[in-house]
Every structure is written in structure tokens, then in C-alpha cells.
Amino acid sequence: xxxxxxxxxxxxxxxxxxxxxxxxxxxxxxxxxxxxxxxxxxxxxxxxxxxxxxxxxxxxxxxxxxxxxxxxxxxxxxxxxxxxxxxxxxxxxxxxxxxxxxxxxxxxxxxxxxxxxxxxxxxxxxxxxxxxxxxxxxxxxxxxxxxxxxxxxxxxxxxxxxxxxxxxxxxxxxxxxxxxxxxxxxxxxxxxxxxxxxxxxxxxxxxxxxxxxxxxxxxxxxxxxxxxxxxxxxxxxxxxxxxxxxxxxxxxxxxxxxxxxxxxxxxxxxxxxxxxxxxxxxxxxxxxxxxxxxxxxxxxxxxxxxxxxxxxxxxxxxxxxxxxxxxxxxxxxxxxxxxxxxxxxxxxxxxxxxxxxxxxxxxxxxxxxxxxxxxxxxxxxxxxxxxxxxxxxxxxxxxxxxxxxxxxxxxxxxxxxxxxxxxxxxxxxxxxxxxxxxxxxxxxxxxxxxxxxxxxxxxxxxxxxxxxxxxxxxxxxxxxxxxxxxxxxxxxxxxxxxxxxxxxxxxxxxxxxxxxx
Numbered sequence: 001x002x003x004x005x006x007x008x009x010x011x012x013x014x015x016x017x018x019x020x021x022x023x024x025x026x027x028x029x030x031x032x033x034x035x036x037x038x039x040x041x042x043x044x045x046x047x048x049x050x051x052x053x054x055x056x057x058x059x060x061x062x063x064x065x066x067x068x069x070x071x072x073x074x075x076x077x078x079x080x081x082x083x084x085x086x087x088x089x090x091x092x093x094x095x096x097x098x099x100x101x102x103x104x105x106x107x108x109x110x111x112x113x114x115x116x117x118x119x120x121x122x123x124x125x126x127x128x129x130x131x132x133x134x135x136x137x138x139x140x141x142x143x144x145x146x147x148x149x150x151x152x153x154x155x156x157x158x159x160x161x162x163x164x165x166x167x168x169x170x171x172x173x174x175x176x177x178x179x180x181x182x183x184x185x186x187x188x189x190x191x192x193x194x195x196x197x198x199x200x201x202x203x204x205x206x207x208x209x210x211x212x213x214x215x216x217x218x219x220x221x222x223x224x225x226x227x228x229x230x231x232x233x234x235x236x237x238x239x240x241x242x243x244x245x246x247x248x249x250x251x252x253x254x255x256x257x258x259x260x261x262x263x264x265x266x267x268x269x270x271x272x273x274x275x276x277x278x279x280x281x282x283x284x285x286x287x288x289x290x291x292x293x294x295x296x297x298x299x300x301x302x303x304x305x306x307x308x309x310x311x312x313x314x315x316x317x318x319x320x321x322x323x324x325x326x327x328x329x330x331x332x333x334x335x336x337x338x339x340x341x342x343x344x345x346x347x348x349x350x351x352x353x354x355x356x357x358x359x360x361x362x363x364x365x366x367x368x369x370x371x372x373x374x375x376x377x378x379x380x381x382x383x384x385x386x387x388x389x390x391x392x393x394x395x396x397x398x399x400x401x402x403x404x405x406x407x408x409x410x411x412x413x414x415x416x417x418x419x420x421x422x423x424x425x426x427x428x429x430x431x432x433x434x435x436x437x438x439x440x441x442x443x444x445x446x447x448x449x450x451x452x453x454x455x456x457x458x459x460x461x462x463x464x465x466x467x468x469x470x471x472x473x474x475x476x477x478x479x480x481x482x483x484x485x486x487x488x489x490x491x492x493x494x495x496x497x498x499x500x501x502x503x504x505x506x507x508x509x510x511x512x513x514x515x516x517x
Contacts, residue, residue: 150165152165189246192335291357299402361393
């Protein structure tokens with residue numbers, strides 16, 4: 001197995017190559033040393049040029065790291081990712097029309113890696129229909145110079161589907177915790193495992209090379225075979241980075257890797273304010289045994305509220321990167337989880353999500369409109385991208401969108417969203433229950449758009465709610481006040497009134513038969 005420096009690895013990238021990169025968000029299994037070396041090489045030599053960077057999850061610390069290393073004019077030709085929120089420099093290049101830019105559903109990109117690995121034509125799925133990913137809208141494009149159709153609309157057995165086209169991979173970057181002398185890669189100290197195996201297999205299928213960044217090299221035969229995520233037969237070169245941190249903010253958390261269990265109830269209590277109100281009202285939708293996803297942003301506060309109310313262990317919180325159970329992290333470390341019960345590869349998590357496995361999805365909104373559409377992907381002069389939002393919102397049995405009703409005095413309930421990340425019409429067609437929870441009011445998705453069903457105590461309907469919206473929703477004839485306990489300082493008593501779960505279909509066969517009368 002050839003071992004080399006990050007600078008030597010950067011020399012393997014040629015002009016016009018497609019670079020496939022593993023990792024997630026704020027440094028979770030991100031091969032940052034190699035990315036930094038690629039950026040340094042271009043600054044000093046002007047090479048390589050016109051790279052296409054593909055990564056299912058956004059990569060970066062919100063400043064310069066991760067995909068930000070590649071954000072140099074001439075180096076980057078095209079960026080395709082689930083989100084650019086972690087790499088604002090890439091987003092700026094897209095806004096300034098300096099690169100071709102696409103943001104596609106994180107789950108669909110993750111699953112596409114498996115299709116590429118197997119040499120199949122691409123990914124056929126209903127995920128993304130009627131959103132900005134649909135070619136009838138924007139096809140996932142985030143810049144005017146993006147001309148190629150990466151997503152196609154097709155019909156199969158009389159139903160509409162989206163077809164995600166594969167990429168030909170020249171170089172793939174993966175990351176692990178350790179490698180043995182044969183190049184077998186383990187990930188036992190990582191916060192996530194993602195689709196590292198599929199990425200390596202996809203590169204091999206394309207005739208590309210696989211470079212792995214690891215923290216240490218161990219003797220041959222010392223890695224437990226079940227801990228190996230990427231076998232050495234797929235790895236062409238190793239870069240050892242002894243100073244490799246678990247994330248961009250955490251050097252090593254045994255709770256993130258699952259090596260130790262911590263008290264989940266130690267999650268900090270949310271401070272008073274709109275975020276706490278929105279999270280507490282959202283948490284009122286929890287029920288015993290509910291399987292949930294917490295999206296980034298304001299909805300991550302659900303975990304804090306569940307811990308404060310003593311119900312965190314009575315529900316199952318998950319995140320799309322593959323953590324099941326425990327307490328999902330927030331902020332720049334979203335994607336990790338403290339003391340999860342299981343860590344599975346990301347494509348399998350999205351299989352579960354797409355298949356309707358989530359009882360509840362708690363997601364944030366940037367804006368929603370009179371049709372019930374939600375936008376989180378492009379707004380206010382920013383390109384963010386959907387991340388896992390499209391898969392999660394489209395696949396969940398019920399969705400609770402959370403956010404404030406205004407931002408800096410401007411309405412977030414708008415006549416028409418700038419970009420459709422969630423289609424209200426498509427949700428109505430599928431009879432999907434949807435709530436829009438704010439600090440002032442709660443709306444539900446009705447047949448003709450959002451309907452106001454709850455208002456915060458003490459507010460004036462016209463002045464404080466309808467007057468700060470850019471459209472006038474239907475007001476329920478049964479409009480009621482939001483529970484006053486949501487706004488109080490102490491606990492809401494959720495533990496004593498958590499609704500029971502309805503029996504799952506798979507368990508009904510074990511229920512005792514009713515005695516004949």
C-alpha cells in the first residue's frame with residue numbers, strides 16, 4: 001500500500017477531473033488535509049483547473065475549510081452537493097456565476113453512490129418531484145451557467161419518477177480512523193460512517209483512484225474485520241494525518257463515536273426566546289415511541305426540550321447521517337449524536353426515510369407561502385441547498401416545520417417562496433399531515449393552503465399575526481390559544497401527558513385475537 005503526504009496526493013488530481021469527496025458537515029469524516037493540499041497546490045501552481053467536485057453532504061466549517069479549500073476561481077468548474085451551507089465561499093461563487101452549481105437531495109446523492117458502484121444506469125426515485133429539483137422547475141440548478149441536466153423526469157409503470165444521472169469519477173477521497181498495512185480502513189472513532197464504501201466502489205467502477213486519509217497506520221491483521229468500512233482492495237493510496245480531529249470543533253468525543261454512554265439528560269436547557277417556544281410547541285407533537293428526525297436549525301431544539309421534559313428516552317431521535325437514538329448534536333456539529341444506539345451507513349438511513357420509516361419529521365423553514373410550499377434552499381441572496389430536507393419531508397408520515405413568523409421585521413410567510421424545497425400541493429395529494437409552528441401561531445396544511453389553528457396567548461390576531469404575513473391564510477373557526485405552558489419558565493409536564501403510540505402494523509399480528517362473542 002502506497003503511503004504519501006497530502007501534498008503528494010494533491011498532485012494526483014488532473015485538469016478537468018471529477019473529484020468525489022466523502023464526509024459530512026462540520027468536519028465529520030472530512031478528508032480536510034487532502035482538500036487543503038489541493039487548494040494550496042492551486043494557489044502556488046495554478047493547477048489543477050476546472051475540477052468538478054461532487055459530495056453528497058455539505059463540507060466545511062462555515063468559513064474556509066472543507067469544500068471551501070476548493071473555492072478558487074479556475075480551480076473549481078462545477079460543484080454538486082446536497083448543500084453549500086458549510087462552504088459559503090462556494091455558494092458565493094455560484095451566486096456570482098463563477099461556477100456551475102447544483103444542489104440535489106442529500107439522500108438521493110447518497111443512494112446514487114451505490115448505483116454508481118454497481119454500474120447501474122442511475123437512481124430512479126420519486127424524491128424531489130414537484131420541488132426545485134424537478135426539471136419542470138429548476139432541475140437542482142443554482143447558477144445560470146449550469147446547463148447540463150443532472151436530473152430527468154421519466155415515467156415508470158404509469159407513474160412519474162425522477163432519474164438522477166451518475167458521475168464518472170476520476171479521484172475519490174475518503175476518510176477513516178485507521179488503516180492497516182494493506183490499506184483496510186476502519187472508522188471506529190468517527191462520528192459518522194456515511195457512504196465511504198460506496199464512494200470507493202464507485203471510483204473503482206469508473207476506473208478512478210481512491211485516496212484515504214487516516215489518523216494512524218496499524219500492523220497488518222490487527223483491525224477487526226467487522227470494523228473495516230473500506231477494504232484495502234479498493235484503496236490506492238494512504239495519507240496519514242496524526243492531528244486529524246473527529247470534527248472541526250471536537251478533537252475526540254467518545255460519546256460521538258459510541259465508545260461511551262453519557263447522560264442524555266445533561267443537554268443544556270434552551271434559553272428563553274422564540275427558539276425555545278417553537279421547539280416546545282413542536283415537542284408537543286411527540287408521542288410514545290415516535291421515530292423522529294431533527295433537521296438543522298431551530299428544530300434541533302426538540303432534543304433539548306425532550307431532555308428537559310424527561311421524555312428523550314421515550315422517543316427515538318435520528319439524523320440522516322446514520323445515527324439512531326441518543327441525542328443529535330446541533331450547530332456546526334449537526335450530523336453527530338451523543339451516545340447513539342446505532343450508527344448505520346447513510347444510504348441505508350435514507351432508504352428507511354424514503355420508505356416512510358419516520359413517524360415525525362421536525363424541520364426548519366426559511367419561508368412558507370400561500371400554497372403551503374416551504375423554502376430552505378435559496379433565499380435572501382443566499383444559496384443553501386436542501387441537504388436531507390427533501391427526502392425527510394417527502395418520506396415522513398407527518399411533518400412539523402418550525403421557524404419564526406418574521407425575521408428582522410420581514411415576513412417569512414410570503415405570497416410565493418423563492419424556491420420550492422417542499423411542495424404543499426404534492427403533500428396534499430398524498431394526504432400528508434403538515435404543521436407550520438411559529439412563536440406566535442400554528443398553522444396546518446389545509447386543502448387551500450395553510451390554515452391558522454392556534455395563536456399565542458395575549459396576541460392580537462390582526463396586528464400580531466395576520467398583519468405580519470404577506471398572504472392572508474384561512475382562519476379556523478375553531479381557532480384556539482397555544483398551550484400557556486409552552487411560554488412558562490418551568491417544565492411543561494410533557495412526561496405525564498405523552499400520548500401513547502398506536503400499534504405498528506408489523507406488531508398487530510402479535511396482538512391477542514379478540515374473543516368471539
